[in-house]
Amino acid sequence: MTAWSFIGRAVAIGALVLCGAGMHAQSAGMCDVPGYLLFGDSLLQRVTAAVAKDKTLNIVVLGGASSTLPGPDGAQFAYPARLEAALKRRLPDLQVNVTTEMKPRQQAVKMAEKIDKLVLDHKPSLMIWQTGSYDAMRGTDPGEFLAAISSGVEKFQAGGADVILMNMQYSPRTESIVAVGAYADGLRWVAREREVPLFDRLAIMRHWYDAGQFNLYAPTKDLAMAKGVHDCVGRTLASLIIDAARLETLERAAQQ
Amino acid sequence: MAPVVQTERDLRLDLFRGIALWLIFLDHIPNNIVSWLTIRNYGFSDATEIFIFISGYTAAFVYGSAMLQRGFFVAGARILKRAWQIYVAHIFLFVIYIAEIAYVMSSFENPLYAEEMNALDFLKNPDVTIIQALLLKFKPANMDVLPLYIVLLLLFPVVLWLLIRNALIALVASVALYALTWEFGWNIPSYPSGHWYFNPFAWQLLFVFGAWCALGGATQLAAALRSPITMWIAIAYLVFAFGVTLTWHFPRLSYLVPRWLGEWMYPIDKVNLDVLRFAHFLALAALTIRFIPRNWPPLQSRWLWPAVICGQHSLEIFCIGVFLAFAAHFVMVEFQGGVHMQVLLSLAGIFLMFGIALVISWYKRSESRGSGKPKRPHDSDLAGGEA
Numbered sequence: 150m151t152a153w154s155f156i157g158r159a160v161a162i163g164a165l166v167l168c169g170a171g172m173h174a175q176s177a178g179m180c181d182v183p184g185y186l187l188f189g190d191s192l193l194q195r196v197t198a199a200v201a202k203d204k205t206l207n208i209v210v211l212g213g214a215s216s217t218l219p220g221p222d223g224a225q226f227a228y229p230a231r232l233e234a235a236l237k238r239r240l241p242d243l244q245v246n247v248t249t250e251m252k253p254r255q256q257a258v259k260m261a262e263k264i265d266k267l268v269l270d271h272k273p274s275l276m277i278w279q280t281g282s283y284d285a286m287r288g289t290d291p292g293e294f295l296a297a298i299s300s301g302v303e304k305f306q307a308g309g310a311d312v313i314l315m316n317m318q319y320s321p322r323t324e325s326i327v328a329v330g331a332y333a334d335g336l337r338w339v340a341r342e343r344e345v346p347l348f349d350r351l352a353i354m355r356h357w358y359d360a361g362q363f364n365l366y367a368p369t370k371d372l373a374m375a376k377g378v379h380d381c382v383g384r385t386l387a388s389l390i391i392d393a394a395r396l397e398t399l400e401r402a403a404q405q
Numbered sequence: 406m407a408p409v410v411q412t413e414r415d416l417r418l419d420l421f422r423g424i425a426l427w428l429i430f431l432d433h434i435p436n437n438i439v440s441w442l443t444i445r446n447y448g449f450s451d452a453t454e455i456f457i458f459i460s461g462y463t464a465a466f467v468y469g470s471a472m473l474q475r476g477f478f479v480a481g482a483r484i485l486k487r488a489w490q491i492y493v494a495h496i497f498l499f500v501i502y503i504a505e506i507a508y509v510m511s512s513f514e515n516p517l518y519a520e521e522m523n524a525l526d527f528l529k530n531p532d533v534t535i536i537q538a539l540l541l542k543f544k545p546a547n548m549d550v551l552p553l554y555i556v557l558l559l560l561f562p563v564v565l566w567l568l569i570r571n572a573l574i575a576l577v578a579s580v581a582l583y584a585l586t587w588e589f590g591w592n593i594p595s596y597p598s599g600h601w602y603f604n605p606f607a608w609q610l611l612f613v614f615g616a617w618c619a620l621g622g623a624t625q626l627a628a629a630l631r632s633p634i635t636m637w638i639a640i641a642y643l644v645f646a647f648g649v650t651l652t653w654h655f656p657r658l659s660y661l662v663p664r665w666l667g668e669w670m671y672p673i674d675k676v677n678l679d680v681l682r683f684a685h686f687l688a689l690a691a692l693t694i695r696f697i698p699r700n701w702p703p704l705q706s707r708w709l710w711p712a713v714i715c716g717q718h719s720l721e722i723f724c725i726g727v728f729l730a731f732a733a734h735f736v737m738v739e740f741q742g743g744v745h746m747q748v749l750l751s752l753a754g755i756f757l758m759f760g761i762a763l764v765i766s767w768y769k770r771s772e773s774r775g776s777g778k779p780k781r782p783h784d785s786d787l788a789g790g791e792a
Binding site: 185220223253254282288289290291295320322326327328334335337338341355365366367370375378 | 435436505506509510512513514515516517518519520521523524525545546547592595597598599600602653655656657659660667668671672674675676730731734738742
């Protein structure tokens, strides 16, 4: 649904006008996202508890091909690694550990089958589950997709982990080829129903595209832009985690 | 009871079908600010419901009189001919679609989108893809409506026969099929996986309901529609739906939808024509009929004429709308996609749809005048005659 971008656009236009007036965006502002796109009301209480108990933040990212970058050193520039770096920088007192579990070309139903084992192997306090792109491409039944996500979230929670759901990338070139709407809505509904945060990558990347931060349409083989996008996704994801797990006090303490 | 087939075309149908075609066009352009005007953002149902209902209504209107006058086989053959035309139109659109994406994607090598590249896999094995497309199992994004329409028309000869024999039984059978579909999850499989995005077994309800209304059902409902109670229920429901949709656009407001209500209500299923969507359409229709009478003067005015004339040539205009939406997206991504461009392309698209409807209208009129043959039944051509 394009519904989310209205205010985003207004903000974007405002931002462009400001830029035009001579205020050049600084690199720190590259990843800026309006708060309503990033922060919700769902809390990560298991994360809060785990951090309070033993000062560790154990995160597993379960995702498809868009959770990494191609090439031998692609993984170190992809958002899971960037998230780890951002969290370590902002929360130096914590033991932060991000593991990735890549399942390229897998529909959500298939991904969900691995959940029990993942939870057992890694004992994460937070799972980031990125999914939806492949289902949209294959045209999975939206109802089945929704059921798979919902039961998957339940399994994670039963295993003692909080969950953040992440939807697909915004891809202007494939917009009229792959209809992602039903799957983005499905993830939104599950997030609402299960009261877990949703990292709305689709809307966030569209915001960056509209605001001119990244030209996502550019036909480039260069990794530079892809690295920039993943770095921003990692940073904003860190902001979401700190907000939803109420870790601001820890962050402030570290700064002083 | 002999069914009453009204003889004069109801311009309201053309008007709202024309508007629905415009809205479908606007919604099909991705990332289009003008699509904020379309009704899907303000309630549960969208232009598809309007389009399918009116299509059912006009199909019964046009072929119903043919079936009464010329019998089951002649009318049935005409309906199947129409289904065939729509099939050909769908395949034609499919070819245009393939051409567009093959072009757009030819320079697409951005490493960021390694996963999205898989969406092109179907170009690699045309042997399978094209056959699946011909079987209506492979349907690209935004090309789901015509296949639904084809299936509905294929079954329509029998449905129409039953409607004429006993309208109530036909309506009850349609509701029963809808209920059983929900109960047992019936649908037609798609390629490469999943099912039809518009489940024909569920969406037939709107089509048959439209047909039923055309064959006298509307007269039976007239008393209920005049009642102020109906009006207030409809208004209350539309306000409720508006409130709920508002919480989708502003997630911060979602606390306003109580948990129990959300659990009961979500997800609102488009694939199987959720009851909430159907009810939303009924509420819209009830208010429309109440406040816009059949002889409403503006229906004849030149301001509404563009929509009316688009609605009268719905198949052509629908196909052109799908094509123009591709084209608009193409221009937006290849050249420039700013807000100005979105508004400009949306307006240009609607103007083109109007212009083409004018040409088609002129052509059909001059054809029927010049051929010297006796006039075709006036309701099937003069008034657009599209089912």
